[in-house]
Amino acid sequence: MLIIPSPDPTIQIAQITQIQPKSNQDSTCPLTKSIYQAIAKPEFELRFASSKSPIATEFASFTIKHKIRKSLATYNMGGSMGYGSLYLQLIAPTSKENAETKLKPVFFDRNWQSVSGTPKMASQYLFVANLGVEDWYSNRQGNRSNPLGEVMWKFAGCQ
Numbered sequence: 001m002l003i004i005p006s007p008d009p010t011i012q013i014a015q016i017t018q019i020q021p022k023s024n025q026d027s028t029c030p031l032t033k034s035i036y037q038a039i040a041k042p043e044f045e046l047r048f049a050s051s052k053s054p055i056a057t058e059f060a061s062f063t064i065k066h067k068i069r070k071s072l073a074t075y076n077m078g079g080s081m082g083y084g085s086l087y088l089q090l091i092a093p094t095s096k097e098n099a100e101t102k103l104k105p106v107f108f109d110r111n112w113q114s115v116s117g118t119p120k121m122a123s124q125y126l127f128v129a130n131l132g133v134e135d136w137y138s139n140r141q142g143n144r145s146n147p148l149g150e151v152m153w154k155f156a157g158c159q
Contacts, residue, residue, distance in 0.1 A: 031048055031060055032060050033122075035158070038152075038153055039152045039154050041148070047062060047063050049061050055078060058076040058077065059077065059079065061091065062077065066146060069141055072135065072143075073090060075088040079117070079118040084116050086105045087103075103129065103134060105126060106126070108125040123155065124154065127152050131148065132148045135148040
């Protein structure tokens, strides 16, 4: 509520201000420079960068990092044509596995509304379906003693 001064000091005029909807983008940080931290598991983070993929729809990449396990994996993130859903492609020269069919990233604004389309700016939250499962079965160093699990990621800063 906002109190508006009145010419008569014995009268106060109250005006109820309407809450303005927040935009879908929560940050002024470009997605390709953003850092996300796992909620309740601060030892894990995602560091985004520009994609070096020759595929035009792959616009960003991110590396999963852990304080003990170090760099765990890097994925290119791309957007499909039309519907606007996102996909991940594991960057691993020796791997034949394609993460595209099982890992789906979804960005959320601070109001927990999903951000559709190809995000240019960092959003408040990110969830990657099946990323914890992929980490558990990936046979990476320390994945059973320090598992990622299925976590929600929160924007932590800009690089």
